[in-house]
Amino acid sequence: MRLFRRCLIALLPVLLLIGASPIQAHPALWVSKHADSTVYLFGTVHLLPNDTDWRFPALQQALADSQTLYLELVDDDQANMAQLVIRYGLDPSHPLSSQLDKDDNAALARAAEASGLPGGSQSLQPMKPWLAALTLSVAPLMKAGFDPSQGVDKQLRSEMSARGKPVLGLETAEQQVQLLAGLSQSLQLAFLRDTLRDADKASAELSAMVDKWKQGDVDAIARLENDDMKGDAPELYQRLLVDRNKAWAKQIQVLLQRPGTVFIAVGAGHLAGPDSVQAQLAKLGISTQIR
Secondary structure (H helix, E strand, O other), X not given: OHHHHHHHHOOOHHHOOOOOOOOEOOOXXXXXXXXXXXXXXXXXXXXXXXXXXXXXXXXXXXXXXXXEEEEOOOOOOHHHHHHHHHHHOEOOOOOHHHHOOHXXXXXXXXXXXXXXXXXXXXXXXXXXXXXXXXXXXXXXXXHOOOEHHHOXXXXXXXXXXXXXXXXXXXXXXXXXXXXXXXXXXXXXXXXXXXHHHOHHHHHHHHHHHHHHHHHOOHHHHHHHHXXXXXXXXXXXXXXXXXXXXXXXXXXXXXXXXXXXXXXXXXXXHHHOOOOOHHHHHHXXXXXXXXX
């Protein structure tokens, strides 16, 4: 269930995906209109090399026309995230090693060493399984030199803020962390074991997804990002993808009742597949067109 790891990482925009090659990108962009209201929908990845060119004229025009930017969350500053990790991600009274068997602990030690974590696997011991899995998923990418400040959402936020336009969140950081912290113990451990098993494949798998994003290949994104989780863990798929897409569609429905133009940027997996935000909007009688 290797995509289990990818879909969970997608919950934390400060910790997601990489791209590999400096090529011209043309990600998918949608628009929905009602009376004098316009909403743009744009799928993002949250960690990119600093030489990735992903802008194109229609996107730039949509940004220029928009009065407000909505991201998945905006309260992801370091201080807030640290407090949330302490509150929801640590359990020193139940060391991680006590929840794993001998083979899993050996794999944990190898993964921590390969990731270059200060303190090795000992630094993971106070963490709950979901946080340890995220840490081990992201650390190798950071070690490889990929810059979170180059994430698409970060760049959009900086650009719109510089123009004096408000940037708002569809969710809060606490809501996103609670989705992970609220997983059952068995699912958290499955997440961690999945990460340990496929640690050496993570960069290649994530790079493949980002390449499809650059091409605007929405069908491929759905296959890579959503299909495995839907088949292997339907309850998780419902909770992490479908329910959130439904909630966002309802927020967009409200926005379309107000005059003006809004730009919404969320993880690319949310705008792909049969349960996408666009599909949830269609159920509300709202159509979207790709630009």
